[in-house]
Amino acid sequence: MKKASILILTVALLLAGCSGNKEEKNAASPSAATSSASASPSAQPSPSPSAEASSSAEASSAPSAGEVSIVFPASLNESGDVEGMTAEVKEAGATNITENGDGSVTATISQENLDKLLQKYHAELSAVIEGAQSGDGSSSIKNLEYDEATFNEYNITVDRAAYESEDSADGLVIFGLAMQSMMYQVYSGVPEADMKITFNLIDESTGEVFETSVLPEAEAVQ
Numbered sequence: 001m002k003k004a005s006i007l008i009l010t011v012a013l014l015l016a017g018c019s020g021n022k023e024e025k026n027a028a029s030p031s032a033a034t035s036s037a038s039a040s041p042s043a044q045p046s047p048s049p050s051a052e053a054s055s056s057a058e059a060s061s062a063p064s065a066g067e068v069s070i071v072f073p074a075s076l077n078e079s080g081d082v083e084g085m086t087a088e089v090k091e092a093g094a095t096n097i098t099e100n101g102d103g104s105v106t107a108t109i110s111q112e113n114l115d116k117l118l119q120k121y122h123a124e125l126s127a128v129i130e131g132a133q134s135g136d137g138s139s140s141i142k143n144l145e146y147d148e149a150t151f152n153e154y155n156i157t158v159d160r161a162a163y164e165s166e167d168s169a170d171g172l173v174i175f176g177l178a179m180q181s182m183m184y185q186v187y188s189g190v191p192e193a194d195m196k197i198t199f200n201l202i203d204e205s206t207g208e209v210f211e212t213s214v215l216p217e218a219e220a221v222q
Contacts, residue, residue, distance in 0.1 A: 066110055066111055066112075067108050067109065067110050067111065068108070068109060068110075068111055068114055068189070069106055069107070069108055070089060070094065070106070070107045070108075070109060070114070070186065070187060070189070071104055071105070071106050071186070071192070072085055072086065072104060072105040072106075072107070072186060073104055073186070073192040073195070074102055074103030074104045074192075075192070075216065076182075076186070077099075077103050077104065077105055078103075082097070082099055082105055085105065086105060086107055088117075089107050089109060089117065089187075090107070092109065092113050092114075092116065092117045093109055093110060093113040094107040094108060094109040094113075095107070095108050095109070096108040104192070114187065117187055118184070118187055118188065121180060121183065121184045121187065122184070124180060125151055125177070125180050125181065125184065126148075128173070128176055128177060128180070129144050129146060129177070132144055132170075132173045139170055139173075140158045140159045140160075140162035140163035140165075140168055140170050141156060141157070141158050141163075141170055141173065142157045142158060142159060142204050143156070143157040144156050144157070150184075150185070150188070151177075151180075151181040151184050151185075151197075152181065152185065152196060152197050152198065153197070153198045153200075154177060154197075154198070154199050154200065155200045155202060156174075156199060156200065156201050156202065157202040157203075157204050158170070158201055158202065158203070158204060159204055159205075160201075160203045160204065160205065160210060163201070174199060174213075177197075177199075178197055178199075178215050181197045182195065182197060182215070182216075185197075195216065196214060196215070196216075197214070197215045197216075198212065198213070198214050198215075199212065199213045199214075199215070200212050201213075
């Protein structure tokens with residue numbers, strides 16, 4: 001298997017296992033509230049310490065006005081390195097970083113700082129794409145079209161023979177695009193179940209798609 005394919009599969013393994021986040025919310029039903037209100041003070045049960053702690057944690061992690069929550073999928077936290085994974089967003093001003101029971105991580109950040117972070121990623125992704133298209137001549141990539149608003153789909157025209165060569169390092173370009181595009185989706189608030197990046201490889205000589213990779217599912221269509 002060529003090096004580029006190995007790198008794509010590496011990304012897939014890093015991001016595999018994505019599934020919808022399950023949120024647990026504890027709220028008293030209206031009927032229970034009415035019953036409690038009509039009961040005498042002596043008849044009302046005292047809340048347990050665990051319930052109080054849970055309510056306190058939820059209140060402290062809830063975004064304030066002008067703030068939003070970022071959810072890092074559990075699939076990005078398989079190593080358990082929460083500090084490393086959230087270092088960038090923390091540097092951007094995020095607070096209340098909490099590891100959830102399902103392995104995902106939630107952080108709170110102001111909308112202003114989040115916008116700046118997204119602008120940074122947008123600029124970095126655009127620079128990588130521009131560099132890939134204006135290489136030193138050794139690259140097999142001849143043209144690269146993409147969805148500039150979401151970075152969730154790439155049409156990459158290549159010299160197929162050069163791309164499939166064992167000496168090709170263009171898989172590193174795809175690796176970089178995949179990782180940064182995934183983080184761009186995280187910061188854009190895309191739900192884990194909806195995160196998807198499609199790479200269509202097009203043969204320059206025929207104009208036909210000869211390989212499609214969808215990450216993180218890693219579905220390959222020849």
